[in-house]
Amino acid sequence: MKALLPFLAVVFLVLLAVVGVKAAGLYFVFGVAVPYAAAAVFLLGFVYRVVKWGKTPVPFHIPTTCGQQKSLPWIKPNGIENPSGTGGVVARMLLEVFLFRSLFKNRKTKMKGEYLSYSWAPWLWLGGMAFHWSFLLIVVRHLRFFFQSVPAPVQGLEHLDSILNWGVPALYITDVIFLAAVTFLFLRRVTLSQVKAITLPADFFPLFLLLGIGCSGVLMRYLKFFRVDVVGVKELVMGLVSLHPAAVSGIGTIFYVHLLLISTLFAYFPWSKLVHAPGVFLSPTRNLSNNSRVVRHVNPWNYPVKVHTYEEYENDFREKMKMAGVPVERE
Amino acid sequence: MYNGGKIITGLVIFLALVTFPIYYSVGKSNPHPNPSLDTPVINKMPVKHCVESREFMRADHMKLLRGWMKTVLSGKSCVYVSSTGEKYDMAWDTCWNCHSNKKEFCDRCHNYMAVSLPCWKCHSEPNT
Numbered sequence: 404m405k406a407l408l409p410f411l412a413v414v415f416l417v418l419l420a421v422v423g424v425k426a427a428g429l430y431f432v433f434g435v436a437v438p439y440a441a442a443a444v445f446l447l448g449f450v451y452r453v454v455k456w457g458k459t460p461v462p463f464h465i466p467t468t469c470g471q472q473k474s475l476p477w478i479k480p481n482g483i484e485n486p487s488g489t490g491g492v493v494a495r496m497l498l499e500v501f502l503f504r505s506l507f508k509n510r511k512t513k514m515k516g517e518y519l520s521y522s523w524a525p526w527l528w529l530g531g532m533a534f535h536w537s538f539l540l541i542v543v544r545h546l547r548f549f550f551q552s553v554p555a556p557v558q559g560l561e562h563l564d565s566i567l568n569w570g571v572p573a574l575y576i577t578d579v580i581f582l583a584a585v586t587f588l589f590l591r592r593v594t595l596s597q598v599k600a601i602t603l604p605a606d607f608f609p610l611f612l613l614l615g616i617g618c619s620g621v622l623m624r625y626l627k628f629f630r631v632d633v634v635g636v637k638e639l640v641m642g643l644v645s646l647h648p649a650a651v652s653g654i655g656t657i658f659y660v661h662l663l664l665i666s667t668l669f670a671y672f673p674w675s676k677l678v679h680a681p682g683v684f685l686s687p688t689r690n691l692s693n694n695s696r697v698v699r700h701v702n703p704w705n706y707p708v709k710v711h712t713y714e715e716y717e718n719d720f721r722e723k724m725k726m727a728g729v730p731v732e733r734e
Numbered sequence: 735m736y737n738g739g740k741i742i743t744g745l746v747i748f749l750a751l752v753t754f755p756i757y758y759s760v761g762k763s764n765p766h767p768n769p770s771l772d773t774p775v776i777n778k779m780p781v782k783h784c785v786e787s788r789e790f791m792r793a794d795h796m797k798l799l800r801g802w803m804k805t806v807l808s809g810k811s812c813v814y815v816s817s818t819g820e821k822y823d824m825a826w827d828t829c830w831n832c833h834s835n836k837k838e839f840c841d842r843c844h845n846y847m848a849v850s851l852p853c854w855k856c857h858s859e860p861n862t
Contacts, residue, residue, distance in 0.1 A: 446749065449748075450749070457735045457736060457737065457738060461736065549759070550755060551759065551762065551764055552845075553848035558850065562850040630793055634843060644756050644759045646756065
């Protein structure tokens with residue numbers, strides 16, 4: 404049930420694009436208006452979320468650590484696991500962002516007879532790395548649609564990605580890895596009972612969306628029935644990025660499905676768990692150095708508290724206290 | 735805002751990166767690649783036609799050429815019979831006879847879309 408609703412939402416989006424373009428012929432709406440609106444929502448939402456986080460005070464100094472803190476000169480500190488300065492924080496952050504080290508360290512605990520055993524379980528790390536890196540390379544590869552003369556690094560990447568030279572058009576390695584990784588991340592959520600228990604519709608929706616994007620992209624590249632006019636696609640995209648948008652017809656309906664799903668992903672990004680992309684940089688457990696014994700961290704929302712001391716209390720009620728027989732400190 | 739300097743700097747870098755294609759391309763013209771059919775042999779043709787229909791060639795010329803390569807290499811045949819029954823040599827010369835302008839024909843779309851071709855790893859390009 405938790406998976407059904409997001410699945411139906413993605414199916415609805417696919418049908419919406421098919422009906423909107425094929426039956427109603429709304430090329431301008433689905434080719435120009437929707438991508439522009441999605442880009443605006445993405446950029447504004449992104450800035451809004453980051454600024455909102457920036458305005459949120461961090462009351463405590465709370466870096467997570469798992470190594471020796473810098474202390475006495477003869478004790479060797481662990482500069483990355485327990486950063487004492489900005490350098491260590493940057494190193495730890497870069498390793499986290501590019502290599503997902505915290506997932507890599509995942510251990511599985513299990514009872515082996517009467518002993519508790521820990522084993523290395525890097526499967527989520529592997530799936531996450533495969534998904535994120537292949538997605539990044541696919542996005543960079545798509546830049547060939549965004550520049551009139553394609554930059555050499557993008558051409559080089561396209562060449563490397565199709566280096567197997569399988570079939571015409573040549574198979575992209577990242578396409579295979581992307582679909583396999585997203586499928587794995589989906590299967591993980593429906594087969595592992597503990598993961599299934601904490602999975603919400605908001606976890607399934609991006610997965611279905613990404614699967615839809617991947618499948619529509621793969622179909623329109625490799626399957627004869629769905630093939631699209633790439634020159635037309637580039638004309639449409641170049642119109643969009645040069646701010647002279649013009650609807651282009653005759654591209655092929657599946658392209659608009661692909662475009663609507665991507666637009667949905669972008670518009671959905673700032674309001675969902677996908678916003679972990681900027682969030683990782685703003686997470687206080689990772690962007691603070693563990694220097695709480697060196698630098699005093701003052702709670703930013705501290706304000707002068709109005710207190711009523713016992714002395715003042717006694718001054719207010721001394722006579723009544725005496726009458727009631729309550730002992731007082733000063734007569 | 736706390737640590738506003740660092741956060742705003744990061745945001746500005748991010749926005750500059752993702753909007754780079756826009757301010758790089760804005761105001762520039764985006765000409766269609768327009769592969770040229772202006773060659774002596776094509777101009778002399780009474781009815782301009784390729785090996786197969788225009789639509790087929792536009793979408794599937796790479797598959798056709800790949801098929802020719804496989805058929806010739808397997809030693810089965812060197813003659814292609816088109817859907818209209820015409821016979822053609824499965825050789826690059828069949829292409830070059832008419833399309834003697836590789837730079838204005840093949841390269842325009844391939845460069846526009848940054849298609850990396852394996853053709854010229856073995857075959858030599860025409861002299862024109």
